[in-house]
Amino acid sequence: MHFRADIAVLNQQGGPTVLFEAKSKVGTTPDWAAAMRRNLAAHGLATPALYFVLATPDRFYFWLNKTMSVDPVPPDFSFDPTTALEPYYSRARIRPGEMGEDSFELVLASWLGELIQGSGAERLPTEVLEWMQRSGFLDAIQGGRLQQN
Numbered sequence: 001m002h003f004r005a006d007i008a009v010l011n012q013q014g015g016p017t018v019l020f021e022a023k024s025k026v027g028t029t030p031d032w033a034a035a036m037r038r039n040l041a042a043h044g045l046a047t048p049a050l051y052f053v054l055a056t057p058d059r060f061y062f063w064l065n066k067t068m069s070v071d072p073v074p075p076d077f078s079f080d081p082t083t084a085l086e087p088y089y090s091r092a093r094i095r096p097g098e099m100g101e102d103s104f105e106l107v108l109a110s111w112l113g114e115l116i117q118g119s120g121a122e123r124l125p126t127e128v129l130e131w132m133q134r135s136g137f138l139d140a141i142q143g144g145r146l147q148q149n
Contacts, residue, residue: 004149006105008049009112009141016049016147017140019067020112022105026058026097030074033061038072050140055108057096058082064135077131084123085111109146116141 005019021040033054048068054061054075061075082096088107089095099107114120121129121138132138 005052006101006149007109007112008047008147008149009116009144010147011140011144016047017144018051018053018137019047019049020053020055020108022055022101022108024097024099024101024104025056028056028059028061030061030078033059033078034072034074037061037063037066037075038070041068041070051137055081055104057085057099057104062135062137077135079125079128079131081111083125084120084128086123105148109148112141112146116144116146118142 005016006022007020008016009018009020011017021036023036037052037054050065050067052063052067058080059078060081062077063073064076066073066076085096085107088110092099092103092107094103111120115138121132124132
């Protein structure tokens with residue numbers, strides 16, 4: 001049985017660069033995220049990618065070069081995405097934690113689409129933007145395309 005991520009960012013050659021799993025759960029912890037990523041990997045991620053992101057309305061957890069690892073490793077980075085996602089929540093007249101996973105996936109895809117096109121980064125806190133630049137995340141998604149499963 002293979003697990004397919006909810007959203008993938010494909011590079012210009014069509015290969016996955018980033019895999020996103022969206023969960024509508026709020027109040028998560030890094031330990032919960034590590035266990036969730038480990039369980040998903042144990043169920044057989046269909047494809048490796050440079051980044052794996054477990055996204056919840058109030059926390060995004062990033063792993064770099066650990067997509068296929070079945071070890072319960074802590075995230076390399078995490079942040080509260082509320083400020084970055086606020087325009088989408090406002091337009092939909094919803095608040096984080098008040099939506100199902102399908103709705104949250106749409107919010108996430110909209111935000112990612114902006115980042116891929118080179119906008120939306122101005123809503124990110126400075127330390128988040130610095131990590132995304134330093135880790136190569138923004139370069140990795142630049143000019144890519146979204147694939148929703």
